[in-house]
Amino acid sequence: MATRRLLHFLSAVFLTGRLVQAAHVPKPPHFDWDDTKYLLVPYRIAFGDSYTFVQGTAGYPTFSFIGSYLPGQFAFSPRTLLSNRIVQNFTGTAEGGPNWVEYLTGCGLEPGETLPRDCAVQLWDFAFAGADVSLEYLPQHHNFTVPLVNQTQQYLTWAEPVIEKNMDKSKALVAFWIGINDISDSSKLTNVSFPTYYNRLIEAVFTQSVRPMHEAGYKNFLFLNLPPLDRTAANVVSETPLPNKTMIGWWNDSLAKHSDIFAAENKDVKAMTYNANQFLNGVLDDPQSYGITNTTSYCLDYADPDVQEHPELHGCLPLDSYFWYNSGHM
Numbered sequence: 542m543a544t545r546r547l548l549h550f551l552s553a554v555f556l557t558g559r560l561v562q563a564a565h566v567p568k569p570p571h572f573d574w575d576d577t578k579y580l581l582v583p584y585r586i587a588f589g590d591s592y593t594f595v596q597g598t599a600g601y602p603t604f605s606f607i608g609s610y611l612p613g614q615f616a617f618s619p620r621t622l623l624s625n626r627i628v629q630n631f632t633g634t635a636e637g638g639p640n641w642v643e644y645l646t647g648c649g650l651e652p653g654e655t656l657p658r659d660c661a662v663q664l665w666d667f668a669f670a671g672a673d674v675s676l677e678y679l680p681q682h683h684n685f686t687v688p689l690v691n692q693t694q695q696y697l698t699w700a701e702p703v704i705e706k707n708m709d710k711s712k713a714l715v716a717f718w719i720g721i722n723d724i725s726d727s728s729k730l731t732n733v734s735f736p737t738y739y740n741r742l743i744e745a746v747f748t749q750s751v752r753p754m755h756e757a758g759y760k761n762f763l764f765l766n767l768p769p770l771d772r773t774a775a776n777v778v779s780e781t782p783l784p785n786k787t788m789i790g791w792w793n794d795s796l797a798k799h800s801d802i803f804a805a806e807n808k809d810v811k812a813m814t815y816n817a818n819q820f821l822n823g824v825l826d827d828p829q830s831y832g833i834t835n836t837t838s839y840c841l842d843y844a845d846p847d848v849q850e851h852p853e854l855h856g857c858l859p860l861d862s863y864f865w866y867n868s869g870h871m
């Protein structure tokens with residue numbers, strides 16, 4: 542329910558290009574990438590972590606749409622890219638069902654497999670679950686985790702040359718939701734000043750990921766700030782929540798500042814920030830309006846697909862009644 546309200550606002554920016562119903566025509570028997578009808582279709586390109594990743598048939602299971610950081614899995618061929626399907630099922634996202642980019646695009650929303658190019662709004666999602674900004678600052682969660690600064694390299698090196706041929710970039714939107722792992726992984730550091738440290742990380746996001754996308758011709762950018770990680774199940778019962786509200790505020794302020802600077806320095810750029818933090822705190826403060834009854838904990842058996850059918854057998858409420866899906870996801 543909460544997700545749907547978040548989408549209500551976001552859909553204004555994400556879907557404005559959706560004047561085209563071209564993708565509702567039957568799928569051609571042989572895909573022709575040079576077919577000019579694809580020029581009319583808006584593209585949404587996403588980068589980030591588990592909040593944003595979608596499962597792909599050519600992805601790392603439960604972590605990515607395509608590939609991984611392991612040798613031999615970082616590059617991919619045009620054929621792999623174009624035949625890769627978004628998988629929608631209980632493990633297809635980190636939320637036990639469709640996530641925000643799938644709701645906003647309508648791409649991959651239905652159970653089963655979807656080719657991005659069959660969508661009325663195409664979703665090309667290079668987010669990798671567990672990603673931090675860069676190995677320069679924080680260690681990988683796994684040796685296969687693709688950091689954000691490498692997600693954009695991966696996109697620009699192997700996807701862009703294939704996809705851009707039929708893309709009207711003035712209708713494309715590039716979305717970033719990152720920092721969720723960074724702020725948690727760094728929360729116990731004692732040798733940094735957090736405002737300075739967050740600034741450095743966000744500087745890296747803009748220098749190494751946002752600017753290269755702009756240089757490749759993209760002009761529309763959306764940045765989401767941090768969810769209320771100070772109010773996770775573990776943090777609400779802690780006397781010293783980590784990250785705390787102050788830390789989240791430092792990150793958010795830095796992100797907003799960097800977005801404004803980026804837009805001011807580039808007159809052709811439309812840079813939008815969405816205050817996910819404010820919206821989601823609003824949901825936590827008024828859960829009933831969203832059909833949510835439990836904001837302080839989550840169903841311990843959340844990962845068991847049987848919970849969807851029989852929550853009571855697991856001592857749980859229906860999963861939609863919880864704000865938190867697990868220790869860190871909604």
Ligand SMILES: *[C@@H]1O[C@H](CO)[C@@H](O)[C@H](O)[C@H]1NC(C)=O
Binds near residue numbers: 602628
């Ligand atoms: C979801 O789909 C993936 C890829 O087809 C599959 O490996 C996985 O087992 C499925 N998960 C569930 C819960 O059905």
Ligand SMILES: *[C@@H]1O[C@H](CO)[C@@H](O)[C@H](O)[C@H]1NC(C)=O
Binds near residue numbers: 611612684685
């Ligand atoms: C990645 O980590 C796994 C598990 O720790 C290990 O078995 C594997 O050899 C590692 N792969 C590389 C390329 O380092």
Ligand SMILES: *[C@@H]1O[C@H](CO)[C@@H](O)[C@H](O)[C@H]1NC(C)=O
Binds near residue numbers: 691
């Ligand atoms: C990831 O990005 C960093 C920073 O640009 C770079 O040093 C590193 O070589 C990249 N990794 C790969 C596998 O290309």
Ligand SMILES: *[C@@H]1O[C@H](CO)[C@@H](O)[C@H](O)[C@H]1NC(C)=O
Binds near residue numbers: 730732733
């Ligand atoms: C701070 O400490 C961490 C963990 O001990 C270390 O990896 C990192 O290099 C240190 N950072 C600075 C700026 O000294």
Ligand SMILES: *[C@@H]1O[C@H](CO)[C@@H](O)[C@H](O)[C@H]1NC(C)=O
Binds near residue numbers: 785
């Ligand atoms: C949160 O932690 C930071 C960094 O340790 C500290 O400066 C700040 O006072 C804390 N904020 C709250 C509300 O406890």
Ligand SMILES: *[C@@H]1O[C@H](CO)[C@@H](O)[C@H](O)[C@H]1NC(C)=O
Binds near residue numbers: 834835836838840857
């Ligand atoms: C929230 O859900 C957890 C896990 O199902 C449960 O243990 C807890 O009692 C619930 N809290 C409230 C206030 O309903």
Ligand SMILES: CC(=O)N[C@H]1CO[C@H](CO)[C@@H](O)[C@@H]1O
Binds near residue numbers: 766786790791792793
């Ligand atoms: C600029 C901005 O979006 N700031 C938000 C960051 O986080 C704080 C604390 O959680 C919010 O109150 C701000 O709205």
